[in-house]
Amino acid sequence: MRSNRRQLRADISDSELAAMTKSMDELHHDESLPKLRAAVAEWTEEIAAASPVREAPNPSRRRFLIGTGGVIAAGGLLAACSSTPAAAHHTRRKSSGTGGNSGSGSGSSSGLSPADATSLAVDASIENLAVAAYTKGIDAATAGKLGAVPPAVPVFATTARSHHAAHAAAFNAVLTAAGLSAVHEPDPVLTPVVTKKFATVKNVGDLAELALLLENVAAQTYQADVGGLTSTHAIATTASIQPVEMTHAAILYFVLGKYPGAQTASGTPLAFNPLQLSRPNSDVSST
Amino acid sequence: MVTGSTNGPDEVTTKEYAVTIDEHRLRELTEESSDLQSDALQVTKQALDEYVELSHEEEAPPPAAAALVDHDGEEGSATVSTRRLLVGALVAGGFGVAVASLFAGTAVAGASTTGDVDILETAASIEVLAVATYGKALTLPFIGGSSANPVVKAFAQTTKAQHAQHLQAFNAATARLGGAKQTKPDPKYAKIVQAAVPTLKSAADVVGLARTLELVAAETYVKDCSELSSKSARTVMASIMGVEAQHVAVLDAVGALLAAGAPQLITLSPTNVAKLPAVAGSLGIPYPFWPTAQASPATEGAVK
Numbered sequence: 001m002r003s004n005r006r007q008l009r010a011d012i013s014d015s016e017l018a019a020m021t022k023s024m025d026e027l028h029h030d031e032s033l034p035k036l037r038a039a040v041a042e043w044t045e046e047i048a049a050a051s052p053v054r055e056a057p058n059p060s061r062r063r064f065l066i067g068t069g070g071v072i073a074a075g076g077l078l079a080a081c082s083s084t085p086a087a088a089h090h091t092r093r094k095s096s097g098t099g100g101n102s103g104s105g106s107g108s109s110s111g112l113s114p115a116d117a118t119s120l121a122v123d124a125s126i127e128n129l130a131v132a133a134y135t136k137g138i139d140a141a142t143a144g145k146l147g148a149v150p151p152a153v154p155v156f157a158t159t160a161r162s163h164h165a166a167h168a169a170a171f172n173a174v175l176t177a178a179g180l181s182a183v184h185e186p187d188p189v190l191t192p193v194v195t196k197k198f199a200t201v202k203n204v205g206d207l208a209e210l211a212l213l214l215e216n217v218a219a220q221t222y223q224a225d226v227g228g229l230t231s232t233h234a235i236a237t238t239a240s241i242q243p244v245e246m247t248h249a250a251i252l253y254f255v256l257g258k259y260p261g262a263q264t265a266s267g268t269p270l271a272f273n274p275l276q277l278s279r280p281n282s283d284v285s286s287t
Numbered sequence: 288m289v290t291g292s293t294n295g296p297d298e299v300t301t302k303e304y305a306v307t308i309d310e311h312r313l314r315e316l317t318e319e320s321s322d323l324q325s326d327a328l329q330v331t332k333q334a335l336d337e338y339v340e341l342s343h344e345e346e347a348p349p350p351a352a353a354a355l356v357d358h359d360g361e362e363g364s365a366t367v368s369t370r371r372l373l374v375g376a377l378v379a380g381g382f383g384v385a386v387a388s389l390f391a392g393t394a395v396a397g398a399s400t401t402g403d404v405d406i407l408e409t410a411a412s413i414e415v416l417a418v419a420t421y422g423k424a425l426t427l428p429f430i431g432g433s434s435a436n437p438v439v440k441a442f443a444q445t446t447k448a449q450h451a452q453h454l455q456a457f458n459a460a461t462a463r464l465g466g467a468k469q470t471k472p473d474p475k476y477a478k479i480v481q482a483a484v485p486t487l488k489s490a491a492d493v494v495g496l497a498r499t500l501e502l503v504a505a506e507t508y509v510k511d512c513s514e515l516s517s518k519s520a521r522t523v524m525a526s527i528m529g530v531e532a533q534h535v536a537v538l539d540a541v542g543a544l545l546a547a548g549a550p551q552l553i554t555l556s557p558t559n560v561a562k563l564p565a566v567a568g569s570l571g572i573p574y575p576f577w578p579t580a581q582a583s584p585a586t587e588g589a590v591k
Contacts, residue, residue, distance in 0.1 A: 150561040155568025163575040170576070205557060219529055226512050227522030235521065239512035242525060243505055243532030243577040250533040251571045254540065257557035259445075261533040271449035272456075272526040 112178040127168035129186035134161035219245035220278040404466035412588025414454035416472035421447035467590040498538040505531035510582035536571035
C-alpha cells in the first residue's frame with residue numbers, strides 16, 4: 001500500500017500496474033514452474049530406476065515438451081479435431097518388460113494406471129483446445145472481427161494461453177515420463193462444440209463467455225481427477241493446475257461484470273466448486 | 288453464465304449475462320441461500336460421506352473415479368442415482384439440515400485415518416482464522432462500514448460465509464473420522480493476524496492480509512491433495528482449493544487497483560473492462576502452476 005495515495009483518476013498507467021504485477025510473473029518462474037519440472041524429472045528417474053528394461057519409446061510420439069513454445073501448433077487445432085486418435089494410446093500401455101499394468105496406479109512399473117493415463121490424456125487434450133481457442137480469439141480480436149477490444153483483454157488472453165500451453169506440457173510430461181505418448185490434439189468431443197460456439201462470437205463479451213466455459217470445463221475436470229487419480233505425481237500435477245484455471249475463470253467473471261468466483265446458474269456464489277462440466281475419460285478413450 | 292451440461296457436450300450452453308450487475312444485485316445474489324444447496328455442495332458432501340465409508344473398507348477397491356462425477360450416465364450410474372437422490376433431498380432443506388443429515392452417524396476412528404484427520408483439522412484451523420479475520424475486517428469502516436467500496440464489502444461478506452462453509456465441511460468430516468472439532472485458529476497465522484490487526488488502516492491493508500491467508504489456504508489444500516489417503520477427501524479438498532484461489536485472484540486485482548488509486552474500477556459491470564489498462568489483463572492470474580511453498584504442514588493446526 002502506498003502511503004501517498006494519489007488522487008483518483010479515470011485511468012491507470014500501464015507502468016504503474018506493471019510494477020505491481022511484475023513480481024507475479026517472477027514468482028511463477030522462480031517457484032512453481034521449476035518445482036513442477038523438478039518433480040516430473042524426479043519421477044522420471046524413479047520410473048527409470050524401477051524399470052531398467054523398457055521398450056524403446058517412439059521418438060515421434062515421445063517429445064518431452066516442457067516449456068510453452070513447443071507444445072502444439074495451436075492455430076489449426078480447432079480444425080484438426082483429433083485426426084489422429086493419439087489419446088487412445090493411453091489405454092494401451094506399452095509393455096515395459098517388467099510386468100503388465102494392473103491398474104493399481106503408482107504401484108505399476110510406469111507409475112500410471114490405464115485410468116490415470118486416460119484422465120491425463122483428456123486433461124492434455126482440454127489444454128490443447130484451450131490454447132487453440134485463445135489463439136483463435138486473439139487472432140479474431142487482432143483482425144478487428146470483435147469490434148472494440150479493451151486493451152486488457154488480449155493481455156489476459158495471451159497470459160491465459162501461455163498458462164494453458166504450460167499445462168499441456170505438464171500433463172504430457174507426466175504421460176511421457178511414464179513411457180506414454182504425448183497428446184497434441186484437442187478434446188475430440190468438446191472441440192466441435194467449441195468450434196460451433198466460436199462461430200457465434202461477435203464481440204469481446206461472447207469471447208469471454210466461451211473462454212469462461214472452457215476454463216470451467218478444465219477446472220472441473222481436473223477437480224474430478226484429483227479425486228480419481230491414483231498416482232501421487234499425477235495428483236500433484238493436476239492439483240497444481242486446477243486452481244490456476246479457477247483464477248482464469250474468476251477474472252473472466254469480473255470481465256463479464258459478474259461475481260468473480262464459482263457460482264450457480266443464477267449467479268449465486270458457491271463455496272464449493274461444482275463438477276457438472278467435468279469431462280469423462282470417454283472423451284478420448286472411445287476415439 | 289455457464290450452465291451445467293446435462294445431456295452431453297452438445298448441450299453445453301451459455302446463458303446471456305445481465306447487462307449490468309450493480310452492488311444491490313450482488314447483495315441479492317449473496318443472500319440467495321437456497322441456491323447453495325447446489326450440485327457443488329451435494330457432490331462435496333457426498334464425497335465426504337464416501338470418504339468416511341471408505342475408511343472402513345481399506346481392502347475393498349474404491350469406486351471408480353468417474354463415480355464422483357455426473358457424466359450423464361456414461362459412467363458410474365449407480366453413484367449418479369445416489370447423487371440425484373441426495374440433490375433432491377438436500378434441495379428441500381436448508382444448509383444446516385443438509386450438513387446434519389449427510390454427516391449424521393456414529394463417529395468412527397482408525398489408525399489409517401490419523402494423517403487425514405490432522406490434515407482436515409489443520410484445514411479447519413485455517414478456515415477458523417479466515418472467518419475471524421474477515422469478521423474483524425467487516426467491523427472496520429473501510430471494509431464493512433459506510434466508507435467501504437460496496438463490491439469489496441460484498442466480497443468480504445461472501446468470502447467470510449464461504450470460509451464458514453469450508454470450516455463446517457472440514458469439521459464434519461473430521462468428526463466422522465473420530466477427530467475433534469477444530470474451533471481454534473491456525474496458531475502460526477493467528478499470530479500474524481493478531482500482529483497485523485492494529486495496523487489495518489485502509490482497505491488495501493486488509494486486502495493484503497486477507498491475500499496472505501487465502502494464499503496459505505490454497506497452497507495448503509493443493510499440497511494436501513497429494514497427501515490425503517482418500518480419494519473422496521481429495522475431491523472435497525479440490526472443490527475448496529480452487530475457491531480459495533479465486534479469492535486470491537480477486538484480492539490481487541482489487542489490491543492492485545486500490546494501490547493504483549483507482550477504486551472506482553472495482554465494480555461489477557461488463558463495461559468496466561474497457562476502462563482497465565492493458566496490464567490489468569494479467570492481474571489475478573499470477574501463476575501458471577499453483578505454488579505450495581507456503582503450505583502449512585499437516586499437523587500445524589491439528590487439535591492438540
